[in-house]
Every structure is written in structure tokens, then in C-alpha cells.
Amino acid sequence: MVEIKGQITEKGSKKGTNQFGQEWERFAFTINGQKFSTFNSEHSQFEAGDWVDVDYEKSGQFNNIKTMSKIDPIPDSRTTTSDTKNDIVKPVDWDGKDLRSAMQTGVNNAVRLLEVIGLPEGTTRQEAMKIVKELTIEIKDIIYAK
Numbered sequence: 081m082v083e084i085k086g087q088i089t090e091k092g093s094k095k096g097t098n099q100f101g102q103e104w105e106r107f108a109f110t111i112n113g114q115k116f117s118t119f120n121s122e123h124s125q126f127e128a129g130d131w132v133d134v135d136y137e138k139s140g141q142f143n144n145i146k147t148m149s150k151i152d153p154i155p156d157s158r159t160t161t162s163d164t165k166n167d168i169v170k171p172v173d174w175d176g177k178d179l180r181s182a183m184q185t186g187v188n189n190a191v192r193l194l195e196v197i198g199l200p201e202g203t204t205r206q207e208a209m210k211i212v213k214e215l216t217i218e219i220k221d222i223i224y225a226k
Contacts, residue, residue: 081135081146086112091128109134109145118145126150 090110097103107124108117109132116136123145126132135147 081137083133083135084111084114084116085133085151086131088126088128088130088132089113091126093124114143116143116145118148120145123148 088109088111090108092108093105094108095103095105104119105121105124106117106119107121108115109123109126110116111132111134116134126148131151133149133151134145136143136145138144
């Protein structure tokens with residue numbers, strides 16, 4: 081079994097009937113840019129935006145969720161992902177795609193925080209997102225200016 085911690089960025093479900101006439105419902109989640117699914121209806125309680133700890137098994141091209149639980153919104157202030165070739169849990173490599181994914185998650189969370197705190201009157205969500213993205217780019221430049 082493999083573990084992953086991160087924020088759910090997408091949730092979906094699909095219903096159907098098998099060849100024996102039994103109804104089923106599959107729940108799909110995107111966490112750290114990876115797709116996971118389960119037929120366990122207990123996992124339907126989780127929503128996009130939730131931070132979760134997931135144990136899963138790979139079955140061919142599928143990542144089947146075995147257990148899922150909510151966790152602190154900022155686990156160790158970094159997310160983790162698994163090495164798909166070796167199924168080893170490792171810290172996120174903050175380069176390339178993982179960095180963009182982590183930054184986008186951070187931007188979305190920052191915009192939500194600004195909305196909760198209260199934006200100046202007349203500020204649109206798009207304007208808030210632009211401000212947050214500009215700050216994120218400045219922070220990234222500082223981090224990589226070695």
C-alpha cells in the first residue's frame with residue numbers, strides 16, 4: 081500500500097449498473113495532480129479543498145483508495161507524493177510540474193483567504209488572483225535566487 085497526503089483539487093462521481101443488474105457508484109478524486117478512485121461510499125464525504133491522507137493500491141493504471149482521512153490543512157507545510165515507478169512516498173520535488181501544481185493550490189488557498197478576510201470593496205476575484213500570482217512569482221524568484 082502507498083500513502084499520499086495533499087489537497088483534493090477535483091471530485092467527481094459516476095453511477096452505473098453491472099452485468100448482474102447491481103448498481104454501483106465510483107468516486108474520483110484528484111490529489112497532487114494524480115487521479116484516485118474508490119467505490120466506497122464512505123469516501124463520498126470528502127470534497128474539493130479538503131486536505132487528506134490517502135492509502136491506496138495501484139492496480140494497472142488505476143490508483144484504488146483503501147483508506148482516506150482528513151488532516152491538518154497544511155501538513156508539514158509541504159505535500160507529499162509517491163514515486164509512481166517505485167511506489168515510494170517522497171517529498172514533492174519543487175521543480176517543474178509539481179511546483180506549478182503546488183503554486184496553483186497556494187494561489188487558490190490565498191484567494192479564498194482574502195475572500196474570507198475581506199477584499200477591498202469593488203475588488204473582483206480575478207483581481208485578487210492576479211495579486212496573489214504576482215506575489216507568488218516574487219516569492220519563487222527569491223527562493224531560486226541563490
